[in-house]
Amino acid sequence: MAAQGASGRSDPLRVLEEVKRISVELLGAVPSGLFAPVEFTLHDSSQRGLSRPVELQALLKLRQQSAALVMRYRQQVAQGFDDFRSLRIRNRGDLPLSLVAENQLAFHLAGQQLADAIETRFAPALETMNARLDKLAEALQMQPGANPIGAGRLAGAFIETFRDAQMPNELQPLMFRAYEQELARVLGDLYTRVNQLLASAGFGTPVQGPRPLPPRDVQVARRDQEHDLVQEIRRPRAVDPRIAEQFAQLRTELHAWRQQLPGHAHAEALNALPRRELRGEELTSVVALLQPESPDVFVRALGGQPGQVAYAIREHLVDGARRLGHNPDHTRMSADQDDAIDLVGMLFESLFQSYALLDHARRLYGRLVMPYVKVALNDNALFVQREHPARKLLDAITEACEGNAAATPQDRELIERCAAISQRIVADYNEDLAVFGLAHAELEALLEQHRRRVELQEARAAKATFGRERLGEARTQADQVLHHLFAEPMTGPVGEFLAQPWRHHLVQTLLRDGAGSTRHSETLALGDALLDADRLARTGAEGRRLADRLLSLQDALTHCLASSGLDEEAAMQRLSELVRALALPDAPRDVPAAPAAVIDEEAATEDASLWLAGGTATVAHDPEVAARMRRLLPGEWLRLLDPAGQAVAVKVAWISPMTGRFLLVNRRGLRVLVASATELAALAQAGRLQVGAERAPTDEAIRHLRDRLTRAAA
Known part of the structure; x- marks a missing residue:
């Protein structure tokens, strides 16, 4: 460590170089640790019937470029410190801001999510480090820059490292997940060492940082990480007994509803015939056969009468069973299977009844009917657990589609992404709910961007509404004052001036300065002064006093006319007409009628x-x-x-x-x-x-x- 200066601080440049050395040393090997966990996840999916040849081939190519990627990543980490010194980046949002290609947008959104996750996880350490780096920048006589190893900067380093890599969309979330896990393993120790170094160098008070994790077998640690993405979704979830009771009640109500249907007695008679119930795996095989087929029958049913979707599902399954050799004269569905079919049908119908889902969304939902039938046949939790992966995906799709007329590029992108996801669910779902979880994560990243736009839209709507209310209130107050002024006779030009430019000026003053302000008082005084001038003109005996009064009002009258948008020449012409009218004591004077209220056309x-x-x-x-x-x-x-x-x-x-x-x-x-x-x-x-x-x-x-x-x- 460099010698301490008179201030008790070490040489700031040497301290920064030491922080850089430690950071590059600890972070430099992170990219090389990403491939094994992702490869394990892909192989695990393949063993469960979810073949990922494209992703495995892409991962192999990335592994072959490992040395170059590690070098590029180390350069990105080092570049963060160079940027800190040269102040090329002046904000705390460390992700690079630039226009990106459409196929890169999801990559950048995932990077932002990663940055948010790191920021949340290491918030105390980062807050302390940012304050100490600001002091270091001050010692270097620079303005504070971005934390070179902050959350956003590390996310940006990953994006820049893999920017040109040929990475399929399905591989990206796995790589980001592995990167987050590798960083979590390293950052605790890194942030503790950097904070202690800065404190001991005189750029902050020492704090007790988190203890480094005890040494663990690296392969075991990585194997744990490899399971996280899929096992979190596949982990059995305990069902609350109260929720299970509610589901039992739901089935009871379903049975009561079914008894009200026309033809229920005939259906009961058919069920009484000696027919074998289809086993679960048999019906699942039927669904698997039908899943990739055209969804036209469900698209039509979604636009029909209540009960049509469940009827279409049941008829479709009977036809599929027949094609697989299950004679409907000798087989039938069990009570649980019938319940699952009816509930899925009613769920999709309820979505269309409860939400403004437009016609172009029907095919998207129709495509999802069979996969959700398969989910319901194997997992009743779909109807009782809010965090169920398939349920969360349906929530995200409905949020993206409701009221979406595809009128903007962003709305079209949401619809197209939902359509692509529905096709992927049809192609990939084989009783593994991880497919729904990954699809939800992808759509959720896009929806986050959409929600930020919605928040801005809401703010604009609130601002516009409040502006309309303030304008309406100002007009009401101005009309009340005008009604009071119009209680006595006056010349026509004076009445017109008060009803038009002066009234408009009073409204603008109320909006900009508020009631009781100096300008508001001056505007009210101008109206009273005009009436007083009209009274003087009516007598015809105090011409000198009237002339002095008009001269004293010239600036105020000109300013009033200018607020109505009149240029100087038009304002002088209008002012001349007013003066000529006041110069004639015998001009007719009447009590003017109050002007009509201004109608808010938008509200109307x-x-x-x-x-x-x-x-x-x-x-x-x-x-x-x-x-x-x-x-x-x-x-x-x-x-x-x-x-x-x-x-x-x-x-x-x-x-x-x-x-x-x-x-x-x-x-x-x-x-x-x-x-x-x-x-x-x-x-x-x-x-x-x-x-x-x-x-x-x-x-x-x-x-x-x-x-x-x-x-x-x-």
């Missing part, structure tokens, strides 16, 4: 039943329901029937601090409705609004399913 185009000209006091509503509406909070989800009768999921995005009205937006962040608590109560009483909707689409669809069964059983 919305559903007329939601907007009441007489205010909300006349709305017929239940006070208790209105009180419940007033307790709504931003972020709560509701179900709304739009004027066309289409069910839409809406969220409370914002509550006006001025009027207390609620801004409701859809999943794309677009405004659906702005209404008061009493208007929402009236909608709820009319059956057009449901409070307390579930955020996850499958949760809401299953609740809708249960309501349907309960009503039928009752």
